[in-house]
Amino acid sequence: MSGAADLGAAIEVERLSRHFNGLKAVDEISFSVGHKEIFGFLGPNGAGKTTTISMLCTLLKPTSGRASLSGFDIVSQQDEVRQSIGIVFQDPTLDDQLTARENLQFHSMLYNVPKGEREQRTASVLDMVGLGPRSADKVETFSGGMKRRLEIARGLMHYPHVLFLDEPTLGLDPQTRSSIWEHVHELRQQYDITVFLTTHYMDEAENCDRIAIIDHGRIVALDTPGNLKHSVGGDIITLKAEDVQAAQKEIQEKFSIEAGITDVSEADGSAGKRIRLEVPSGRTMLPHLLKGLSVEIQSVSVREPTLDDVFLNLTGRQIREESADKMEFMRTRIRRRRMR
């Protein structure tokens, strides 16, 4: 494992593809991740995030293209790659009949951790994730967040160069989520590690140094969260109007601003059509806008762009797919019913 780690990038991917029965799950993606970087893969479910991770972890053979981790090729140097990475999968992969400590011991035997260091490393990783006092308890007594933390600890046992986290906060409550993020930042400090993670939570992606936005198997943007947000260009104004079409038309005619109509579902449960426009400065624009419009405006909001807006700009869709999917599903059902 020695010298290779010091040369080049931690992860290097070149035109990597994976097809499933003609479907391009991952389509010629290329990127590289530097040392000690926290790199995020952001995209809706089914965009190709997990497929990419599976290939980088050597669990899945690429259809074409190549990739290397710490200088080791993912196809021809599988064992070396596996030794230099830690993985936390989307679904738990712990033995819940064993204790936390036993799960870690099992791991260190498979990953060649020197016998003399096993005890000390077990104690230190458990401490880091705050599970020290529970080390002798069976995993079946752990909560979802504790299991995830234990898996992160396990992934660190063999001092990997790269830690993969596939949706590390999926299904966890907000408090546990933020504590997982604290751990991720902390372990970069402590273990000198590169973190590669996938998520479909926009707000969480902002914790990354750089983000690749992936959609339909392709990388559509790759930059720091800040730069990505700047690319939207200023602020976002959202308007609710009685007649959205008329309002949209009027804005375009009077102010020559590109205005879009989007479906939104608000936190309070209301849903409907909104007019959405990007302006250099929301605060100065808004008074002009309201004065100039003859259509009745019911509500207004101004905010700085989020990664959600970046995704919307790039793909024309919103990423909040859970609620969107449900609505899409209902819409198709209604459509079908009408067609009968």
Next chain:
Amino acid sequence: MRRFRAIYIIWLRDLKRHFRDRARIFGSLGSPIIFIFILGQGLSASIAAGGLTGGLDYKQFMFPGILGMTVLFAGVFASVSIVWDREFGFLKEMLVAPVPTWTIALGKVISGATIAAFQGTLMLLLAPFAGVHLTPLLILELLPMMFLVAFSMTGMGILVATRLKSMQGFQMVMNFFMMPMFFISGAMFPLKNAPRWLDGISRVDPLTYGVDAMRAIMLPNFPNRYPLPLDILVVGLLSAAMITISVTAFSRQA
């Protein structure tokens, strides 16, 4: 060394799991007890009258067969647990480790055989109730035999596990695979007077030779079907073949 360590830790984990599950350890004695005390007791008189068991009490005759059943069930069940591992995700932890896939399958085969041989040994506690007299030497002879039989059974279990997508399919395996293997093996009745087709099938059932060997060891006066060395040879070859095939098959599909 690394591979040996991988096999060892996979073996150790399965044993830990097994010995933590008291209900399973003692629960698996349930059906042998029913077979010996109810079926054995009930059939004892009428079968002895027919002279089929060569002058032995039926309970004595069936005891090695029930031992074979215990090893068969415990062995297949232990190795099919790889399907549980897949369902509960733990298999992934093993598959992504820097060790070859065959070490996982082989570790499972060995742990399954250990568990099966242990359950068989536990069964021997029931020997006095079946009128079988055991000496320490006899037990020492039985132990390797049980291991040998167990290896072929766990090998088969791994092979089954490569085809089984979830544990729900295990009922099928039980009914159409394990039960026939058990009944055809001559565990419950002598095959001497069996119809030709049954006799034919029993010759390709690995458990036939296993039960025959264990009967030869436990009941020296019983006229055995095959000579003991032949039994050992066949079970040994079958075990080796089963392990090779199943480990290869598992590595290929995983």
